[in-house]
Amino acid sequence: MTISLTAFSVLVTVALAITTAAPVLLIALLIRDWKRKRLW
């Protein structure tokens, strides 16, 4: 059973979308923690 082009594209696109969101989310959380003085 071979993975179709559509399923393959969706799998990689979703993974890439989450990976792209990760640094944005981490920086947003860092700014939030820093403002609340809860960095460490």
Next chain:
Amino acid sequence: MNAVNSAILDPDIGWAILAGFSVLWVFLGWYWGRSAGQLDEYVLAGRRVGLALGTATAMATWVTSNTTMAAPQLAFQIGIWGMLGYSLGSIGLLMFAPLATRIRRLMPNGYTSGDFVRIRYGHTAWRVFLAISLFYSLGWLVSMGMAGGILIHALTGIPYHYGMTVILGICVGYTLLGGFRAVIGTDFIQALLILVGLIVIAFLAIQHIGFARIHAAVLAERPELLNLLMPAAIMFLFNNLLFGIGEIFHSNVWWSRAFSFREGVGFKAYTLAGLLWAPIPVVAGFVALAVPALNLNVPAADMVGPMVTAKLLGATGAVVVLIMVFSALSSSLDSLLAATSILIVEDIYRRHLKPHASAEEMRRAAAWIIVGLGVLTWILCAPRLTTLAELLYFTGAFVASTIWPIAAGLFWQRTNAAAAVAGMVLGSAAGLYSYFAIGFYVAALVGAAVSMTCVVLGTWLAPREFDWNLLREEHPLHKGVLP
């Protein structure tokens, strides 16, 4: 063709990148270490780490050089299931999330995973656990040190011993200067570098080649890589899953983070880290599947990621890969040095050798042990024995046998201590036997299954009451004298 001739990057550029990042990490280690004079500040960053740094450190530590290099290799060798199987490593992080909350609540003064096993199961279990944990830590340290030398050599042509010495020396240097604060702070930057590098490479692969061409080329030349029913790959998937859970559940690398996180942060940080980590092997693996479309001749499967990147981006691509690999190696090595150091200080130095050691003596011992671990790792990495690089895979049986003793000990009040010891010993032995008799891909599976049988059966036949309050044991250093 030797590696210097086939290296993707000029050695001078390689040295310049290594020097630049080394100066940055050591400076940051010194800067963040200025306020880490006291023991808790040095080994647990003051137990006040917030969500952003907590998430990034869990994520960056779990992104080892294996994730950035072996995930493409696995995709190239076993296809779609290689990518998906590797991404199941995130299950360990996700499953540790509730454990982190429980650990922080039950042991507000705890330092190590050894502390838990000693109080929960007694001294025999503790010593068996320490042997497993230290063996695993050494295996991980050696595999990272050797990977550093080999990858830097393959990417830049810099001799193996120089590259290995630089990566070990830098990690020891900034961990020594800044302690756990330096580890967590640099992990944040390293996580961003790894993610941005991966995103750039993946977008370029899509833009330059496209999904349709990659899919069609793989289907024409290596159709088995797109096969969803590949038995060996499915077996790998389950073994990798259990290996990952065992690594995270027992290792002080993850426990020390649970102790260092601010109250209420552990669950969110590990959950978020797991969710953000899961797609990384898929994206890294996808890059490798571009090989047929690019008509690349790959001489060694473990170099597939850098080769595709260099083809797409030229020398710039090689620079991106070197920075990613250096970041991935550093973020794991520093964490391992810091967590193993406090495990040795608390569980061996203080509990076995010097029971009345002061906080200052323990702080000093932690620093010396970081240096000692660096030197020991260098000595073991120097002969470049491939059998030593495989040591980490060998530990699969051992770490998987700790899953049930740890989880049942944290959540079941009646877990039998003798059953936990039997689980670790018999699970390790059975896993080891299956490693040699069947193959590496079943060692963790068998180790976990035997250990589960021992713990569940032993507890069912002879349940033992445990007082959770014992885990709130006050550390002598917290009794109002020293922090």
